[in-house]
Amino acid sequence: MKQLTEAGVLEALRAVKDPDLHRDIVALNFVKDLAIRGNDVSFTIELTTPACPVRDELKDASVQAIRAALPGVGEVAVAMTSKVTQHDHAQRGSVLPGVKNTIAVASGKGGVGKSTVAVNLAVALGRDGAKVGLVDLDMYGPSIPLMMGVTGRPGMSGNKLLPIEKWGVRVMSIGFLVDPMQAVVWRGPMVSGAVKQFMSDVEWGELDYLVMDLPPGTGDIQLTLVQTIPLTGAVVVTTPQDISLADALKAWKMFEKVNVPVLGVVENMSYYLCAQCGHREEIFDTGGGRRTAGELGVPFLGEIPLYTAIRVSGDKGTPIAADDAAPAQADIVRKIARNVAAQVSIRNAARAAAPAVDIQLM
Ligand SMILES: Nc1ncnc2c1ncn2[C@@H]1O[C@H](COP(=O)(O)OP(=O)(O)O)[C@@H](O)[C@H]1O
Numbered sequence: 001m002k003q004l005t006e007a008g009v010l011e012a013l014r015a016v017k018d019p020d021l022h023r024d025i026v027a028l029n030f031v032k033d034l035a036i037r038g039n040d041v042s043f044t045i046e047l048t049t050p051a052c053p054v055r056d057e058l059k060d061a062s063v064q065a066i067r068a069a070l071p072g073v074g075e076v077a078v079a080m081t082s083k084v085t086q087h088d089h090a091q092r093g094s095v096l097p098g099v100k101n102t103i104a105v106a107s108g109k110g111g112v113g114k115s116t117v118a119v120n121l122a123v124a125l126g127r128d129g130a131k132v133g134l135v136d137l138d139m140y141g142p143s144i145p146l147m148m149g150v151t152g153r154p155g156m157s158g159n160k161l162l163p164i165e166k167w168g169v170r171v172m173s174i175g176f177l178v179d180p181m182q183a184v185v186w187r188g189p190m191v192s193g194a195v196k197q198f199m200s201d202v203e204w205g206e207l208d209y210l211v212m213d214l215p216p217g218t219g220d221i222q223l224t225l226v227q228t229i230p231l232t233g234a235v236v237v238t239t240p241q242d243i244s245l246a247d248a249l250k251a252w253k254m255f256e257k258v259n260v261p262v263l264g265v266v267e268n269m270s271y272y273l274c275a276q277c278g279h280r281e282e283i284f285d286t287g288g289g290r291r292t293a294g295e296l297g298v299p300f301l302g303e304i305p306l307y308t309a310i311r312v313s314g315d316k317g318t319p320i321a322a323d324d325a326a327p328a329q330a331d332i333v334r335k336i337a338r339n340v341a342a343q344v345s346i347r348n349a350a351r352a353a354a355p356a357v358d359i360q361l362m
């Protein structure tokens, strides 16, 4: 066998492509700490998110690529790690220092499961090892405290509010601070001022992802909000019926207007899953979310069944993503969370590859 060299190993690893970023792992600078001892090779693959949907595949493909290109190689030890890439938004540094990415969860109307998705997205990303925050900006119906099972008032550090940690997520809700009954009178300009202040008055610390539960709808208040907060992207939640899909389209238009990329569509209450017999009943003609995503040219992130345990877990403050009693449902939301994380990585990589826009503006 030829002498093993770092160059030879890297050449072999060029055969391994990240299916989301469409480039090889060497070009992407994922390979770190490469070491050769005799015939043995060890290195680390540093992914752009701990919630990478193809983490295990990349590991296996790397070992195979080395064995194929370098017959006679001894032990191949691959460690997997991650460092979440960040969205360089001009405003982010001042409003949310320390927060790498902000993900808004939105819907064209209420009751479609927006808060359920926001909560489970946050908990699932946290379980994958990311540092996650969850902020409830739904001043019409702040339901994150109930769904996360968080009670009490946030503490203070200096003049900053401290999020309350639960299920591995740092939680802050407008519901911790204001009487939800009063909040109904809020108007657009008031909301944007209050929310901006609220966002920058929270001591988030270092976060990979901050998930935001926006108020439902696409009116002035929502528009003002998405202009006020520096957003990496938005997840649009819909149910499969036509009327709801029309609302999803409105949400997509709102984000387009303010240049916030839609990371994808989640279809909630896709079909009814019977807890007794496992029968799948397609009450609303499932598949509408996937079609809408296709028409909008955005990714379809996944579908969540209408399932009693999901409602119950929300009511008792144990999100399904953290509920070990419902592993199949937890797995569904975990996959959606990984798809969202992959979309964030894709957007950040695309921006890093094409920074020209900001520079030309100066
Ligand atoms: N997939 C689902 N299966 C069962 N119940 C659900 C599902 N998604 C949401 N729910 C329930 O429906 C109600 C509305 O969901 P919620 O997340 O509060 O919607 P939104 O935030 O859009 O108003 C809640 O009681 C929630 O527990």
Ligand SMILES: [Mg+2]
Pocket (backbone or CB within 6 Å): 114, 115, 116, 138, 141, 143
């Ligand atoms: Mg809600």
